[in-house]
Each structure stands twice: as C-alpha cells, then as structure tokens.
Amino acid sequence: MGLSTRDVLDIPSLSDGDIRLILDTAQKMKEISKRPVKKVPTLRGKTIVNFFYEPSTRTKVSFDLAAKRLSADAVSISAGSSSIVKGETLIDTVRNLEVMQPDVIVIRHSSAGAPHLVARHVGVPVINAGDGMHAHPTQALLDMMTVMEKKGDIRGLRLAIIGDIARSRVARSNMEGFTRMGASVVVAAPPTMIPRGIEAFDVDVTHNMEAAIADADVIMMLRIQNERKAAFLFSTPREYAKVYGLNAAKLKNARSDVLIMHPGPLNRGVEISPDVADGEFSLILDQVENGVAVRMALFFLMMGGQRHAED
C-alpha cells in the first residue's frame, strides 16, 4: 500500500486515507530512533535531495536524519551554497538535480507555489518542506501525530490556533489537516493577522484569545516576528504579549487536560511565556521528535520501501 499521490505539496494533495497511512506508519517509525543503533536498511541505495532555499534548522535536520535512519543517502543544499546565487533559475537547478537521479526532492522555498512549479518540471516525487505563506504539510502531519498520541483520536477535538494566521504556512496546513480529520478549529488574532478570505477554511474566527482557548483541547501558538511591526500588524510586542500571548494566567481558564503546541522557533516572552513553553502541558519537544518519524514515514511510503522496516 502506498500514497495516492506522487508529490506531497500541501494537505489537499493528500487523501484522508493518505493522512491516516502516514500517521500510522510514522507511529511505527518512531521506535527506530530510540534504538541503540538508530538505523534500518530499508532505503539503502535511495537518494534524497534536501533543497533549502530558505533558512531552517529544525526542518532541515529532521529531513536529513529521517533519510539517514532509513539508510538513504541524503544531500542537503542551502540557498547560499547553490547556483541560485549565480542567477540560475529554480527550474534549471532542479532539472540539473533531476538527472543525477535522486528518488525524492525535498524543497523549502520562500515563494508560495515553488514546490508546485518544481513538481511540474521534474519526474521525481517532491515533498514541500514549507513554501512561503502557503503550506507546510509535514509540520501539520507531525502536529496531528502528536495530538493523536496524546488524545487517541483527532475527531471531535477543538484546536485553537493563535497568531499571525494570514502569514503562516503552519496555520494553513493545520487548518486544512485538523478539519479534514474531524476536529473543529478556531483561529484567534488581531484582524490584521486574519487573512481576508479566511472563509476558504472551515474554521471559526475570533479576536478574543480567551474565548478561543476556553474550550480548546489543543492550543497552537504561532511565532510572532518582530519585523511584522514594520508592516503595522501590531503595535508593540508588549501589547501583543498581553493580548495574544499565552501565559499561566490565561491558561487558568483553559481545560485541565489542554495540550500546548508551537511549531518553533519560539519567541519566548512574546507569544508564549517561558513557564508555559516549558510547562506540563507543553508538547513542543514532542512535536520536534515526531517530525523525524513523520518524515521517515513519508520517505518510506514514497520510495516504495518494504514493510520489513518494522522489524
């Protein structure tokens, strides 16, 4: 059994069955990373190119480790060290990569739709590792995996996403992913951070954070970028923290079994207070850990690995 799609470009490119298969496979993959020898031979002889046009630590290392744990050869390229600095176009770059016969191309790019452009021009499966403000499907998958681990099921849960929804690919993919899997989603932010056209997503919208987290099973905080101040999206980090930041006082009104997530990197003291980030409800590091498992699952499923990976 494999995926119904060649490329993983965004959540809509996956069927419900694909999502379940990936989450199920990831759960099985997770154990490999806990072995004394953290490597299985499943994808021996396969090659993965991790193409990062945009800075990334967590995601890049995660894809890299996922490949290595399955014995695939992984090559990582970042924008500064590639021919784009010499003016080569994206299509030329990936066509050159393609003839070196990789089995999967992973791409992170600052332009929405760049992975779609790549997928149209190469015959190699493409995984979107984050494109502009558009999508970050592997993040949504690892977030869903993390919630499933704790709650058993996603169906019927209430997810609150707080922060710059308009400019967040994590928010987009999670709104699509969680609603597809039967959760209800509420987003909370100042109106400057809610995109016009939010009705494209089947979510509730509020500007009142307290209301959003009151009945939430999961609270997902998004990083606030200080440079957004220049775009007049908020007044000061101080006021933002006060109105839309998550802290112990606001948490008092949340459910007693609430889960707290954040895709990182954290802006401690702005959108999340340090005590909450490191506190008992926080799943922030579980998310990172599961990221490796989800990416292993994708590589496995996309490169036709055999089931003996579970051995």
Add this chain to the structure above:
Amino acid sequence: MLKINGGRVVDPGHLDGVQDIIVADGRILDIVDHNAATAYDDGISRTIDAAGRVVVPGLIDMHVHFREPGHEYKETIATGCRAAASGGFTAVCPMPNTDPVNDRAQVCRFICQQAENSGVGVRVHPVGAISVGLSGEALSEYGDLKAAGAVALSDDGNPVSNDQLMRRAMEYARGFGLPVISHCEMLSLIAGGVMNEGIVAARMGLPGIPNAAESVMVARDIALCELTGAALHIAHVSTRESVQLIRAAKDRGVPVTAETAPHFFMLTDQAVENYDTNAKVNPPLRAETDRAAVREAVADGTIDVIACDHAPHSVLEKEVEFDAAANGISGIETSLGLSLSLVKEGGISMERLVIMMSTAPARILGLDSGLEKGAIADITIIDPDAAWTVDRDRFISLGKNTPFHGWELTGRAAMTIVAGQVVFDGTTARTA
C-alpha cells in the same frame, strides 16, 4: 478599386445593414445597397466576399506593450503589429514603458519609424510618458512628444504616486489637447501583493492586493480631473468600486473615460489556481462580483473602451516562482474573440462592441474611425461564426503568455484593411 461585397456593415450611430463598400485610393469611395448596379462596377479590381461577415470601422487597441526599444526578445514593433493585424486591429497605441522610456521625441519617432519599417501597415500611435523615465519626478516634454506622434500620455506600468505631479500633468496635458491615461495603483496598499486579495489568495498563501489599491487612486484622479478639466482616461478597470466611482463621476459630467481588458470580464482570480503565472496580471484578476460589475459597466457605457493591455513576456519572466513572475497577458490575438463572446451571450450588441473597440478609442485619442463616404478606409471584417481554439503556439506575438490557451471561441477577424490595403487576410494567413 476594392469592393467589400455583401457584408453586414456596422458603423455605430448611422449604419447597420447589408451593404457594399467601394474603396479607392485608401478611402471609402462609396457605400451602396448590396448588389445595386453602380458606376464603379467596371473599375473593381478585387471583390471581397463578405457575406455572413460583419464589416466595421478598423479596430483600435489603445493599450498595448510592444517592448521595443529595449526588450525585443519579448516583442518587437513588427511582431506586435503583425499580431495586431491578425487580431483585427488597424491601429494600436504602445505604452511608453520601454527602455529607453518613450518620454521624448526621439524615442517616439523611433517607434513610429519602426512601425513604418515593419511594412505591416498597422497604424502605431505611441503613448508618451507623463514623467521623465516614468519616475514621477519631472514632466516630459508633451509638446515635443505630440509633434513626434504621441496621442496620449501615461506612466502605465507605474502609477503616478505624486499627487501634485499628477495635477500639473493633467493641466499641462490639457494645454496640448492630450488625454492622460492613468494606471491606478496605490503602491503602499500593494505592499508585496501578487494577486487579488480574497478567498483564493487566502488558500494559496499568496499576499493579496485589495480592490482599494485601485479605487483609492481612481477617486483621486477623478477629483483631479474635476479640478483641472483635463481629459482623464482610467486604464484597465478591474474592480466594482472603480466602476461605481467612474459611473458617479460621469453622472455629474466629469470628463473621465475608462477601459477594461477582456480578462477582467472573462476571468476571476480562480484562474490563478495552481500558481499559473499566465494568469498573473496587474491589476490582478478579481472576484466574481468584480467581474460582474465590469460586465455591467461594459454594457451600460460606464466603461467606454475594451483595450487588452497586451503584455507579452517570455518564459524567462513567466516560468519562475509565482511571486517572481512578471505581470501581464499576451492579449492582442484573443481580444476580439473574447469580446465577441459578450455579443454572442447577448451581454452587448455588435454596435456596442464596435463603439468600444473603435469609435470610443478614436474619439478619446482624436483618431479616425467610421465608415462613410470619403473616410479613410480602415476596416475590419469580422467572421462572427468562426469557431476556433486559442493556441498560444500559433500566436504571431512573441508573447505566448495567455491564460486562454485551449479555449474554444466563436468569432474572429477575417480581414484587416488599413487605408484600403489588406494587412491581414484570414483566408490565406490561417491554414486551419
């Protein structure tokens, strides 16, 4: 002598019936009842069978980009003219955003000369720049530009952001009897936007351009038009708010005119789905409510002109990331076919189409248009029933960037005649 035989002759306001047109020495010698014996019969050297065709004053596209000088790999004046002729146009107005900019007589004369040298025959009436280098800092020499052939002024591609410069440009242009064509776009409201703001942009994660980015400047320019009394023409109207502003201004007698492009009445921002850069255009394709408002404005006369904003680009500008892609649609070869679909659907009459594609642009720019005895014989013969499929690979234009590739259209130019000379003949030019 040339005889255009048995076509439905439509010249808004005074002709609509099956008649024969006799052309001699570049002018219309006479228009006579079909099959009536005339004194000219012995001198006819060529008879064009126009049965089932619509014979109209030569079409004028007052908003094209021919890329020469400076970007000849995208389009030259020669290729642009050939494409225009095949699209049914006898005259076109290239915008000044070339390199160098058409902000001086030498460039203007060069453009006219290249048109002449092309031998195509399509009339080229350049639009001069409002400001030197399109930089919005100093006025170009309008008198010189006019003497060199410019028929209007515009900084198209760039808005005129400096309100005072726009006021003075309108006043100064009025002194030369030149209309000012405004590309309305508030750059501070664009703020990195690359498509229409709305549901599609929200889903695609692309920064959006709100309608207000256009309508705020439309409102400013209407106010300046009232202040100065200059002839103002609003380019490529895309939003319902702009339509409302223009309609209200016309109602109180402001001398404003406006154009829209076929893509604004044919498409919405849904065409951008899957990051299709061929549908990336500025202003952007809008929502269905805007498309409906533009259609209504085309029908009721609020929008005076259909001009396609022909903007040819090569794959270098289009086969790239969406936000890095150039704006523009290569439209000169599809403009008539798309506009005829409005006639076919009953949205507008054939007469209204002719007004928008010939009579009105001629009036705004001070050019000739009309089918009457003694008039210059600039004539387009339309086959309203020809079924054809848009195929970008068969475009004459070097710009293959169209979101209409594969569309099945009904109606196109059968023949284009400038000053009595056939500059395009569909029966010989097209093999299918």
